[in-house]
Amino acid sequence: MVSKRIQDMPFSSIRKLTPFANQAKKEGKFVYHLNIGAPDVVTPKAFFQAIKEADLDVLSYPPSQGIPELLEENAKYFQKIGLNFTKDDLVITNGGSEALLFALLATTDAGDQVLTCEPFYTNYKTYFHEVGVTVTTFPTDVKEGFALPAREVIEKAITDKTKVLLISNPGNPTGAVYSKEEVRLLGDIAKDHDLFILADEVYREFIYDGKEFTSFASFEDLADRVIVLDSISKRFSACGARIGCTATKNKAMQEALVKLATGRLACPYLEQVGAVALYQLPDNYFDQVREEYTLRRNCIEAELAKIPGVVTSHSTGAFYIIADLPVEDAEDFARFMLTDFQDQGETVMMAPAGGFYQNTQVGKSQVRLAYVLEREKITRACQLIGLALEEYKKR
Ligand SMILES: Cc1ncc(COP(=O)(O)O)c(C=O)c1O
Structure with a gap:
């Protein structure tokens, strides 16, 4: 029998939807990963x-x-x-x-x-x-x-x-x-x-x-x-x-x-x-990296602002942004994006933000997005979120 300690432990909400993402990939969909803070910046x-x-x-x-x-x-x-x-x-x-x-x-x-x-x-x-x-x-x-x-x-x-x-x-x-x-x-x-x-x-x-x-x-x-x-x-x-x-x-x-x-x-x-x-890298190593993330931050904020009903705060650090979506249950919507939605064979994986709250009800309509991908990918991923919201509302 698995210990009560582990039974009671919640699954990381960053990876919670991984089985659905894996299934989507098996079905041939391309998944943009905005769920996890794993940067695609080249390791020196x-x-x-x-x-x-x-x-x-x-x-x-x-x-x-x-x-x-x-x-x-x-x-x-x-x-x-x-x-x-x-x-x-x-x-x-x-x-x-x-x-x-x-x-x-x-x-x-x-x-x-x-x-x-x-x-x-x-x-x-x-x-x-x-x-x-x-x-x-x-x-x-x-x-x-x-x-x-x-x-x-x-x-x-x-x-x-x-x-x-x-x-x-x-x-x-x-x-x-x-x-x-x-x-x-x-x-x-x-x-x-x-x-x-x-x-x-x-x-x-x-x-x-x-x-x-x-x-x-x-x-x-x-x-x-x-x-x-x-x-x-x-x-x-x-x-x-x-x-x-x-x-x-x-x-x-x-x-x-x-x-x-x-x-x-x-x-x-x-x-x-x-x-x-x-x-031992030169001190200016971070200048370029910081500039790249600033552009990615600007990109995701501008793209999310185009989606009706989406509210975000201004992200001034790290590479995350919380988006409050016009849905009741963001986890259900995030799952929908992986299981029931695609546009030209593409979709997005997001981290439902409820798992980032002790009181999971507070963040129920929110997702956390990591702006760790190139700008073109961020733009496309936000477009997909907008399209998916339209489809989700029609159900
Ligand atoms: C706030 C914060 N602390 C700690 C970590 C742990 O990172 P790592 O174990 O890769 O150093 C992370 C990873 O995402 C994080 O976001």
């Missing part, structure tokens, strides 16, 4: 080159904390962006996902509670279930660009069980970027209620419209309560490398994170070698 050649050049006789266990060269380069990267981490403050992890798992395990006991905003990255739910913590949320609204609500609203969600504030900034699934004042406000709340801050900043480089990024780790008075969760997946379009890290100035937490890393032995060696090369 330096990554593959470094792996090719690795000259090894035995592929043995690398150090649990990470290979020294990567710890060194990763620390340099943090210092370059003004964060005071050294290699002793880091643990290399299997993606940001393992960084999150380790940070939750290090800061909570079963039955504790995690505070986050509504909506939040749906895979957090997987880890809350695995670790045995509950979640408490404060609301943010598509019509207000998912900005933070007033302090009282956030504090109302805190109980005596709340141990941790977990925030993705820039936000997945919202595309919102918190201002320095907003990050400070969350920091003050965490201080007043003695919460650890798990700062999921994996989209740090993806910020548009000249907005500035503020890390929780940039405030000295918060240093002892912050664990930064990081990853090369999106930063260097290297999702398949599965390399991330934790970064903290809290010595006890660092020891706990190293202990967890030791328990799972190590992260893959060759991918760490590749990651070293990525961190």
